[in-house]
Amino acid sequence: MLIYPPFADPTWPYVSLPTLKGYLGRRGIPVTVRDLNVEAFSVLTAESTTDEWQQRLSARFQVLNGRESLTLSEQMEYRRVAEALPLFQDFAALMTVMRDERSFYDRAAYGAGRDGIEDLFRIMEAVYFPFRFNCNRADHLVAPWDFTLLDSYITHRRSLLDRFYRQQLAELEPPRFVGISLTFVSQIPEAFYLCRLLRDAFPCCFLMLGGPCLDLMVRYGRPEVVSLILDHVDAITMQEGEKALEQLLPLLADGLPDQEQLAAIPNLITRDKVSGVVHQGPPWVLDLVKSVAPDYSDLDLKLYLAPSPMLLYSPTRGCYWNKCSFCGYGFNQSGAHAYREIPVQQAVADLQALQEEFGVANFYLSCDVLSPDYAFRLAQEILDSGLEIYWSTDLRIEAAYTPERCRLLYLSGLRAVAFGVESCSQAVLRLMHKGTTPERIRSVNRHFHQAGISTAWMTFLGHPGEGFKEAKATLDLLTVERKVVDQFIVGTFGLTPGSRIACRPEEFGIDSIYFTAGDVFRLFPLYTVRAAGTIITDRQSAQLDAQIDDLSSRYQLDHYPWAGAISTHHSFLYLLRYGQRVFAKAWPLPAKRKMKAGSGKKIRPRFPLAELRRREEQFMGQYLEGALQLDPETGLTPLCFDHFQEALAREGGGNKR
Template identity: 30%
Template sequence: VRGAKLKLAIVSLPCMRPTSPPLGPAVLLSYLKRSSPDIDVRAFDLNLLYYDRILDDLSKESFKIRLYNWDEKTTAQKIGQAVDFLKHGTLEKFDLKLYHHYITIFLSFESIFNAFMSEMATRHLIGLSVPDRVKIFFEDLVNTVLDYGPDLVGLSVLFNSQTVFALLMASLIKEKKEIKIVLGGAKLGVMRYPERLFKEPWVFSTKDKTRQLEFGQYVDFLIPGEGEKALLDLCMVQDKKDLAEVPNLIYMKDQEVKTNPPHVIYDLEQIPEPDFSDFRLDGYIGPEVVLPFLSSRGCPWGRCTFCTHHHSYLLYRELEIKECLKQIRHLKEHYGVRFLNFYDEMIPPDRFRDLAQAIINEGIDISYAAYAKPIREFDADLLKLIHRSGGRVIMWGVESASQRVLNLMRKGTRIKEAEKVLQDAGHAGLMNLIFIMFGFPTETEAEFNETLNFLNKNKDCIHALSKGKFVLSEGSLIQKKPEKFAITEIRGAAESKVYNRVFDYQVSKGLGPKDVSALYEKNIKHLESIGFTPRFGAYREHLLAYAALRDTGSETENSDLGLI
């Protein structure tokens, strides 16, 4: 029998980079606390706990791992030194060469350990044996949540890497207690057909075994897209028939999948600032605590032909600048943090001007990073204003240096203007992280090289590079209208999963996927040399800390990073 209050646990899962607290659970926490006195809600960052636990086990030598040509003891010491450096070693002086050395060790550790644990989670899930210490590791994570005694558990999934852990955690919870489980998060938001998760078997494979799992045995509800109102209403449900009234909910009823219509919060002021009180902020791995923040929802452009993010939010809405500042001031004062990462899909130039000016007028001392589109309205004066307001890193969607390719992407950018924006931003004291996508359908080798030349020519104002190859995803305009992009054949890729539909394709002109991979691999070493260190593309919170320190002169640049 349930007590007077329903107990809800909102859980962030392994495995993703442990560099800052998760935004989704923090927003849900604050919304639910404010909306209903009848819900007792707590957030758990099992991803951070997962890292804490393994790092502790390594230091005690109760878990062994080997990197490079080191033995287990040396490996444990090196990983410990790396974490210590990443948290404390750059506070007075940010030595890039040392940073690159230690972050490379940490990245190697993450890659090997997460691949191993993902394999173990899969084995455990499909009924194969796993070492006892691994079983205990997983059960300890789940027990952290179960000890709270929840009636409902919400699992938040942002990345594909978390899905196997989501199902494993759900199965371990269900083994021990009859608790309802709801799955949500950005991963579901970008899916074209999230209801498919209930309809199709989930296939998990290891070297020894392949097994089909029925999703409905582990998860009771899905909430794709915005979760505030849906989760609140789900907590209030007293009777099964009330489920039909919960917006944005997908669930099984009488062997059928039911999908309820969505609900949009038009006025973002209804959602208070994120609540990070359940997160151990000093536990995250980086030089500074960087809090994520969202000042708008949806994308004001929403036309890029490769994108699937438009499924996440039904329309674009902005939080009033005045309310933004109130929330930012609260976060700064309440948590003693002065670093923010704006997670908005992008901040348009007019709004950026108003926001930057308001931060200056209010005298709020913060350093922040944000996403933007490199268009000419970001002129030298605006970029200087952004820097004066505490802007330190701008993450620009450049994608390609071929104007023809940009037009086909429907980016709404001109490469000459983008180049000037990057140069002006650099002169204004901002650091530029740029996104590049190689191999967009119809791209030729000459156009691929055009982008390489652009990177070389502008390397002085490209401080970090986030690069990748084009992936044909379900729900993008390209997948819906392949003939417009010279795509002649589409078939499910070998790595395609029910929760991550990706496709192999053939083109009638330009580079095919194999050609792109070959060119990409051929140029990878050179691409890694663009920017201060190739690691900043992945560890963006660290780039923000570096940019802020560089502004005060407490850093050293070294173009010859050298590897381990």
Template identity: 25%
Template sequence: MLTKLLFPPQWIPTQPYLSLPSLFAFLKANYCDVEQMDINVSFYDDLLSKQGLSAFYEKVYSKFQDLESQKELSPHLQKQYTALSSSVLFGEYIIDETDNAKKILRDKKGFYNVKELFRAFKILELGLKLVSSAYYPTNLTFHSYDMRYSCRSSKAILASINDREENLFIDYFEKETVPKILENRPDLIGISIINTSQLIPGLTLASLIKRADENIHINIGGSVFTRLINEISKNNELFSIFDSVIVHEGETALLNLTKHLSNGLDIEDIPNLIYKKGSGIRINKLSSEGEDINSLPSPCFDGLPFSLYFSPELILPVLSSRGCYWKRCTFCDHSYGYSGNYRPRNVDLLYNDIKTLKDRYKTSFFTFQDEGVSPRLISALSDKIIENNLDISWLADSRFDPVFSEEFGNRIADAGCKMLYFGLESANNRILSCMDKGIKKDNVLNICRYCADAGIWTHLFLIFGFPTETRHEARETVDFILHNNKIIRSMSFGSFQLTKHSKVYENPPLFDVKTIIRNENIDLSLWYDYETTRGMSKKETDELIQEFYNELSLQYRDFSIWSNLDREHLFLYISHYKGSKDERGLSELIDRIQKEQIKKYTTTDTRNNGIYPVLNEGVFIRTFNFNLAQIIHTMLAGDSLENRLQKDRTNVLFDTNNNRVFTITDFAKDVLDRSSGELDISEIIEVIREKYQMPYTEAESKCKSFLKGLFEKNIVYY
């Protein structure tokens, strides 16, 4: 009996996710015939290719031509026109550049040239915009998949999986994915859904597999459905897409399901299994005990397409424990997906995991996926790494634990620790107490200092707008960060989210939450809107976050680098440049970029011949039948598109580097069409003089004045 394990989009494709390799290893260790497929990384690689984008461009161009031929556009069509025309504007350029952009992300030299890396990011992001516009109003990025349909509603999800016009996964899965899945005729398919962004893609895939072969048993697993046990157990329609769901930890349940199906046995005695039986849905016994973590094999990544991940090094995830050893933070529900108590892995087994993975897959880069690594366990592991001279680099999530000393920081740094992620959340003592963080600000500074001295980069998580938090209390957090920017190296931050199963959700009166807003149509929600009796409003919280963002960009010279790198990429940058002991951090790269941006000709004095104007890369010009710039400016201003737009032939200049759009005259377009580096200014002036039949001095004055303005806007260079 063949089992295939699938990891569907949408998830960031920088490294393998740990769920499949853990299950795959367990089934293999128990002599099961099993394969694993990272559909997510294959999906991004296929889409972001010359062949892939060309197909989407044809679809985009066809829809664009339909709108271009209209006499007028309704407000809805104006939005679609914006998406389509933008893609048409830069589409051919992106198609030609996307394969090279992927190479830069995977190249051990090009990746560490930050200017080239960010150029590659921009190209790939525009590639995803092109793909999205073909299925407007759907929007796909490296971090999200948003549709008109809500992933918080089962009715919306069921509608989305049949909407071929807006669900971009239907066509892709039918052509590229389902045929590969059906190879060798699998009997059981397990789909891992660990984030809500995977719900529509993952269930679309399940539906297509079920249509292709209804005899395949499709099982869904992962933390999302574990949090929704009550909701899915009442939803017969969802079980028309799949056959069963495994909740909580999945190794034993999946093995039992495999054996039972193979032998034709009833599955009613398999713990943690939910499935449709007759006209109802059955919930088997939910086990209160998790897996024995010391009986589990090392994760196995065999069969995964390492060359496709969008990173220059293979970065493998490992787990030192299950559950959270603190498990008291009132805003958090992360540990809900684990059964039982906190269970650390034996240090010898953990060391063997890392050593085995390093040797087998020829990599030295590891990320701990724990909720928070235990200082005791990581200290013991560091001793073994140092003792055996194991050359690795790693990062982990940690806590501001009082046992973290200067000696501890030096030891884990010697063992290869490059980055630690800490959940500070707030620097206000009252809010910290409400969150039950169990940390003190003085200790926070000491630990950050120990890390900085040891060469470990510290990244802090912050939450603004916790129930009852005032602006003054939130500013205390902002000021704490800004005043200690020498030892606090980077951070992520956002507004408080009321998550299902958190202590705030379970006990709202304790946190002055007077109302949790529930909607019966939003039956699969993992978070809720709410109202409090006091504290900042959502608007006030958002304003403070924007204020903080602006201040960070001024205070941290390397902000533009670390704020735009995903965790794995920042980890590689820190490991490569070893800049964390340098007070300037990554700011030396900023200096390098600024030097490279000094043009060969930095003067705007264009009196002499032999100076060739060139449009900057990422600047595009095109003539449209409708005023694209007007639509975009209206939307950016936050104004609604209420009126129908009449046909109005317009030349548009689109600067994708700075997200700027300009309307330009025919004269300006003629000048820029010739600013390709092939003609010098005097030759351009002569062409313009002849076309517009104007005196040479007038043509010269207009051309130079126009180009000077664009030079100052960084749209052209000489």
């Protein structure tokens, strides 16, 4: 069995495990795929679940509200409980809004459904304080995941899905093998939670963790990380897992393989149960000519939160450019993953087979990038084959995208493209090693837009060496080109493990790179810069924020995975229905939500919520100022779960009514 754990996008099935299933199935090795992420959303929105949460919050509110004073931790919980209680509604009905075509395409109804689901996440945060959850998050209020925090989370049964997991395992025939794909950071806690439950329920089952996020954790984590992960599972798969599973599963079918056999399996990390020595198999990379179309047959596509399905397909792996300073896709920077392509005839045949089997017309080509030549050949093959689909993908700004070529892409069904523009300053583009110019960005974007293809610009501010002038150049070009830019995002630079900046910080004016004590996986590097000339003042920062706010007010923008976010299922459906400019103006306000019986009952907090919020913000600001200070002796900042708990205990204190 292969498991995709919560929390991630519930609007479409992710491509990784169906890809493995297709590859193994072609070789006569059957596996079953379970998407526990989408199954979880049905559980979390069920009336029985939300009724129980409402009762728990009501009881907790009464307890806290009856006290003469509250500790700081209790104040933080109390405010969340008090703010969550009025938010209950029929959340199961919101799932219907997302799956029903009529309500989904009603922008006011859609907005109400989206807001209701976001309210559900706020309720989850209150019930399971101090943890936070949404489609892109499962974390602690402030501390990064380390093994102390994970152990506390698991031991105290803090997962929202504990009961669901236990019910599912109780109904399961004892499996010989379970592999869990840890694709995103937001899946870390539930992946390890499942490992513990599976080990307790099925001690003889061979457990394995793999996936892009796990690969980064192992590749860049502290030296003890591999051993600590292997305390939870029998094996770790690095990078591509096709060959590892192809060799491992037949061995397991014949009984438990010995350590010598395990050590010879490509991309597999195991630990000798006697000596404790860790072994890593030889590296292996898939020849995409031998790839197989993903097999989604185990998944109920009607469960996903969308009125019609959209499938992911990966025709390429790696990046043909692979020079950008900030990019840390661990696979691409490792040297083991060169840019590779599935032959276009094979790719189109795969798409046609997926369309015929699952009745889908919409595809997201999920890959780092398509080369221009491949994109053109793929488009021509789609047209020559008579395949009628709509698709979207990410492309790099290249001069090869002429008006004629963009028209070809449109005719093949391309309706939305996301560009990694990053910056519109020539100086910063050079620092980034982007190999492009602002003028090329303008002209290529216009070629796509004029061909009828929706364009989205992914940009960010704060690249080392960027000053106010350079940052403003990005916002200025976005403003000038607004009528031909259909979506955009302006993010903030974050240092990524494995990137050129992380590996050669001195080239970018970085003095030091360090981590928090709790970031044992080293996923979130911190850094200091020495180039004082590039520091942006508070006043300049406020000016940039105001310009972003003004530009954003002219669009309907949102965060993942909703309509208005870049490269999401919902956004693509809206682009198909209403055209490429559907997000280029603000939408009407959402319809008024229907309150659930009992949730409208007025609560009377005895402690002032605004004051509690102010005190929490004050404490968090003061705490983080110290917790993120580098300790020269350890080379770390003290921020971690234990350190935060100690700070809360020291703060203590009560808040009188």
